[in-house]
Amino acid sequence: MRRYGITPAECRVLMLLTQGRSPYDTANALGCSEPTVRTHMQRLFAKTGTHGQPDLMRLAMSALAPASG
Numbered sequence: 001m002r003r004y005g006i007t008p009a010e011c012r013v014l015m016l017l018t019q020g021r022s023p024y025d026t027a028n029a030l031g032c033s034e035p036t037v038r039t040h041m042q043r044l045f046a047k048t049g050t051h052g053q054p055d056l057m058r059l060a061m062s063a064l065a066p067a068s069g
Helices: 008-018 023-030 034-048 053-064
Strands: none
Touching: 008 023, 008 034, 008 053, 023 034, 034 053
């Protein structure tokens, strides 16, 4: 998260999205509006250089994957 300068709120959104939740479900879980979640998603795309939710999910999952060794 530090690598990309992701805020705690953006991190919460990202973690719920990586669990397979939709932006609507993520908003409900966080007690905010869907447009707020979509704003966080747009900022995540900009910070990570990703282009859409599938691309962001791939990046997040690869970052969360255990290191092989």
